[in-house]
Amino acid sequence: MEKKQTPLGYVSFSVFAWIVGLLIFFPIFWMVLTSFKSELEAVSIPPSFISFDWTLENYAEVQERSNYFKFAMNSVILAVGSTLVGLVFAVTCAWAMAFNPTKRTKDALLWMLSTKMMPPVGVLVPIYLMFRDWGLLDTRFGLIMVLFLMNLPIMVWMLYTYFKEIPTDILEAARMDGATLPKEIIFVLLPMAVPGIASTMLLNVILAWNEAFWTLNLTTSDAAPLTAFIASYSSPEGLFWAKLSAASTLAVAPILVIGWFSQKQLVRGLTFGAVK
Amino acid sequence: MGAIRLEKVKKTFGTLDVIPGVDLDINDGEFVVFVGPSGCGKSTLLRLIAGLEDVTDGKILINGTDVANEAPAKRGLSMVFQSYALYPHMTVYNNIAFGLKMAGESKEVIEEKVQSAAKILNLTDYLERRPSALSGGQRQRVAIGRAIVRNPAAFLFDEPLSNLDAALRVNMRLEITGLHQELKTTMIYVTHDQVEAMTMADKIVVLQAGRVEQVGKPMDLYNSPANKFVAGFIGSPKMNFLGGELAQKHSCHEIGIRPEHVAVSTESGEIPATVKIAEHLGAETYLHVEADGYGPMTVRATGEVPLGEHDKIFLTPEQDRIHRFDAHGLALGNS
Numbered sequence: 001m002e003k004k005q006t007p008l009g010y011v012s013f014s015v016f017a018w019i020v021g022l023l024i025f026f027p028i029f030w031m032v033l034t035s036f037k038s039e040l041e042a043v044s045i046p047p048s049f050i051s052f053d054w055t056l057e058n059y060a061e062v063q064e065r066s067n068y069f070k071f072a073m074n075s076v077i078l079a080v081g082s083t084l085v086g087l088v089f090a091v092t093c094a095w096a097m098a099f100n101p102t103k104r105t106k107d108a109l110l111w112m113l114s115t116k117m118m119p120p121v122g123v124l125v126p127i128y129l130m131f132r133d134w135g136l137l138d139t140r141f142g143l144i145m146v147l148f149l150m151n152l153p154i155m156v157w158m159l160y161t162y163f164k165e166i167p168t169d170i171l172e173a174a175r176m177d178g179a180t181l182p183k184e185i186i187f188v189l190l191p192m193a194v195p196g197i198a199s200t201m202l203l204n205v206i207l208a209w210n211e212a213f214w215t216l217n218l219t220t221s222d223a224a225p226l227t228a229f230i231a232s233y234s235s236p237e238g239l240f241w242a243k244l245s246a247a248s249t250l251a252v253a254p255i256l257v258i259g260w261f262s263q264k265q266l267v268r269g270l271t272f273g274a275v276k
Numbered sequence: 277m278g279a280i281r282l283e284k285v286k287k288t289f290g291t292l293d294v295i296p297g298v299d300l301d302i303n304d305g306e307f308v309v310f311v312g313p314s315g316c317g318k319s320t321l322l323r324l325i326a327g328l329e330d331v332t333d334g335k336i337l338i339n340g341t342d343v344a345n346e347a348p349a350k351r352g353l354s355m356v357f358q359s360y361a362l363y364p365h366m367t368v369y370n371n372i373a374f375g376l377k378m379a380g381e382s383k384e385v386i387e388e389k390v391q392s393a394a395k396i397l398n399l400t401d402y403l404e405r406r407p408s409a410l411s412g413g414q415r416q417r418v419a420i421g422r423a424i425v426r427n428p429a430a431f432l433f434d435e436p437l438s439n440l441d442a443a444l445r446v447n448m449r450l451e452i453t454g455l456h457q458e459l460k461t462t463m464i465y466v467t468h469d470q471v472e473a474m475t476m477a478d479k480i481v482v483l484q485a486g487r488v489e490q491v492g493k494p495m496d497l498y499n500s501p502a503n504k505f506v507a508g509f510i511g512s513p514k515m516n517f518l519g520g521e522l523a524q525k526h527s528c529h530e531i532g533i534r535p536e537h538v539a540v541s542t543e544s545g546e547i548p549a550t551v552k553i554a555e556h557l558g559a560e561t562y563l564h565v566e567a568d569g570y571g572p573m574t575v576r577a578t579g580e581v582p583l584g585e586h587d588k589i590f591l592t593p594e595q596d597r598i599h600r601f602d603a604h605g606l607a608l609g610n611s
Contacts, residue, residue, distance in 0.1 A: 167359060167361065169357045169358075169359045169361035170361045170362070170363060170364075172328050172348075172355075172357070172361065173355070173357060173361035173362075173363075173422070174363070174374070175327075175328065175347075175348045175349065176326060176328075176348050176349065176353070176354065176355045176375075177349070177374050177375035177378055177422070177426070178349035178375055178378035178379055178426075179349070179374075179378050183378065187374075188363055191363075191365040192363075192364060192365055194365075
């Protein structure tokens with residue numbers, strides 16, 4: 001039974017939601033605001049909200065000091081690359097689990113997810129040594145592998161829940177129609193799972209874009225993405241808040257825009273199967 | 277050409293014997309219906325023939341070649357699914373063309389075959405639509421179209437009409453029968469509806485618990501069922517089974533008499549009975565009665581019969597329509 005909402009309840013719920021929303025959004029807002037201030041105004045107390053001298057100086061300086069586009073390009077390559085590689089493995093894996101389940105399928109899924117519960121720092125040393133010995137340190141290939149493996153469990157989970165919703169009959173019809181397994185997946189399964197695949201890819205791009213632990217530890221310059229770009233602004237000479245903010249704004253802007261435009265898709269992807 | 281022969285076909289799921297071993301001959305061009313209650317293994321048997329399930333043991337011969345270990349597509353069969361199983365992201369044209377594309381046919385051949393199938397099935401105006409924009413009956417036709425174009429050795433139908441409403445079902449039943457007469461291709465049709473089985477089949481295979489209970493022409497099954505199960509399953513309303521004195525008189529364990537083979541009288545007869553419920557359908561009347569000494573019975577009278585609850589009547593089974601069964605439920609031949 002749906003409970004009827006009173007006007008008072010509606011208003012207080014809205015106010016509460018706005019407060020929570022603003023609280024979550026405030027740091028990003030503050031970061032963007034600070035990026036337009038001078039270094040002095042950035043640390044002034046009490047802080048100024050609107051009435052300061054707006055300047056683009058920080059952005060110019062950031063671009064001058066370090067090549068933003070090189071870092072951004074690395075971020076794009078790492079995020080998209082790890083997502084595409086992940087997709088190849090996750091689709092086949094989720095297909096097997098969704099359409100040919102065994103008694104142990106659920107356990108395998110849970111086990112995969114449980115690997116996400118381990119703190120990454122626990123395996124930092126062995127992975128670092130492997131990367132060093134194999135010459136993978138500061139390479140895009142090495143990082144793509146790490147990011148793809150890190151996000152694989154989540155990709156498999158999301159695709160699995162999507163594939164579960166696809167009637168087996170349709171795949172069997174394709175089999176009767178003479179489709180081989182690769183053709184069955186490419187021409188029948190994937191087109192039907194497009195919304196699921198899109199939101200899986202989107203989430204994975206965001207996760208890979210924001211990943212800071214491995215990207216900071218395994219790169220120095222050649223393969224360094226935007227996370228390293230931001231980190232380079234917390235320098236030994238002290239913190240330059242305005243410049244740091246400008247760098248951070250530049251780093252999060254692309255993913256923020258993508259996320260903004262695809263939030264519907266994303267929410268649907270994350271709650272798929274939870275509500276029918 | 278499509279003669280299918282099953283030799284000791286067995287299927288087990290874990291420790292469960294779903295099909296303990298079936299032998300069956302299906303002649304070229306025959307319309308064979310597998311019928312039986314839910315869970316009797318009829319769909320599993322069809323899926324074994326299709327290749328969607330692996331046989332545990334036995335042979336499946338299509339035109340003399342054992343295909344038991346072949347992939348579904350290699351068997352040259354087409355299947356129509358209960359859920360239609362159309363590809364939702366493709367137009368009707370592409371749905372029908374998919375199998376041909378997979379077989380690597382040229383564009384011209386595909387065009388020609390799809391158009392001719394669409395013509396047979398009245399789908400020409402809908403070729404550019406998606407399945408979601410079609411009615412249930414149209415979707416079913418697309419599914420049949422998809423099966424036809426591949427020019428298969430045999431068509432397999434898995435309860436194709438159960439998702440349609442009653443009126444449409446009768447229509448599609450006629451269409452499928454018509455299609456069979458036109459194409460003269462072997463068809464294997466699975467249903468739990470014995471009316472579909474009786475009206476469509478050249479040969480009915482009655483299954484129970486994975487075993488073939490009887491194989492025969494519809495009227496043979498109706499007139500001489502091999503056992504109590506077939507007798508009860510074929511025919512609607514169900515056959516009445518009576519023991520006691522009447523069975524003794526016919527020197528058997530139990531007799532069976534169909535509701536349409538019992539004469540009703542208000543004056544005299546063999547079995548006195550009381551009407552519990554009378555269902556008046558106009559052309560016929562179903563009487564659900566309590567027969568003295570024999571329990572509940574169903575009787576079918578032709579036309580309008582002015583009887584109602586609590587009316588006392590007398591029933592007389594037609595002597596040459598009585599079926600006799602032994603203690604194991606096997607038929608003993610008419611008395």
